[in-house]
Amino acid sequence: MPLLDSLLEPVSAPDFPFTPVETSRLGQVDFDALGFGRVFADHMFSMDYRDGDWRDARIHPYGPLDLEPGTVTLHYGQTVFDGFKAFQGEDGQVRVFRPDRNAQRLHDSCRRLCIPIMPLEQMREILFAATRALIRVDRDWIPRAPGQSLYVRPLVIATENTLEVRAADAYRFMIMTAPVGGYFGDLQDGVSLRVEERYTRAASIGGLGAAKTAANYAASLLPGAESRARGFEQVLWLDGNEHRYVEEVGAMNIFFRIDGRVVTPPLGGSILPGVVRDSVLTLLREWGVPVEERRLEISEVIDALRAGDLEEVFGAGTAAVICPVARIGYLDATHSIAPPVPGELTRRLYDELTGIQCGRIEDRHGWNLVVPLD
């Protein structure tokens, strides 16, 4: 059976051994104040790797892990994760946005972090089946208000207890879900970015930048804190060699509309190959908007801004969706993007993507996977 169809198959019995919670925490959740990833649904998925095999897939109550202090992942960061969203449509259908892309990326991340990979097809099947099962058991956790969704977070950690620096021989693959609201609040506001000139997120060649792994996020914490202390919400990363070319933002890929053309940095191994980035590029090309995936110097952005040619700047990512940028701090100056923020294209992309995700707009690309609930 084609893999995508497998998600559409009704499940007559639980796909995995299932231990339900004794008491749901759902009643304690304030759905009007969700934030991002602060509250987790009742159940999660786990599966272990030991003696050369992935085994013991199960669904059980969300709860603490029992780990030895010597666990490899805690010391050497041998861990990968991913993230995608399920949406409750106005028509009552639950749609998951492009999880096949996340399965592929999780697979690639595992390879880079030397985590034993299952065949891609198996990884997809397990990710889909577990997501489907979690959505079915925790269907009441899927928020319904506009802008809200159920965030699905797969995570793989090395669980062997040893201080030797080498790939571990034991792992756990988990999937948790979290009802979430918007990442940055209102689309109207736009975020502020500070161009990072001192620190680097990921090496330009041969590093971890394209993998979704803890080290990239650990590297971003100090620059992120410094940016916030200086009044900016996010870091705009430059390349690791020269600090000259634009790379991406903390949790988003970045797009600049300059003189009618949309420019975004190319995938070269140092930035995350974003699922929303790919979706944006597909839509823009369909709409006939000139698009360039190319290296872009930060000086070109600032020159375009000064010349009045920088028409829009926006980020794209699962958590942030399409997020307008209102201000860019570079060296000692803060530059405001010319109004309106959000710009016309930013808003159109936001409306189109969120419309497709909620089933309001026809899914011409087959991006959504509908999860049957009965």
Ligand SMILES: Cc1ncc(COP(=O)(O)O)c(C=O)c1O
């Ligand atoms: C560093 C980074 N870049 C880009 C993205 C956007 O990727 P996606 O569109 O797959 O969410 C994310 C979020 O996952 C991220 O963490």
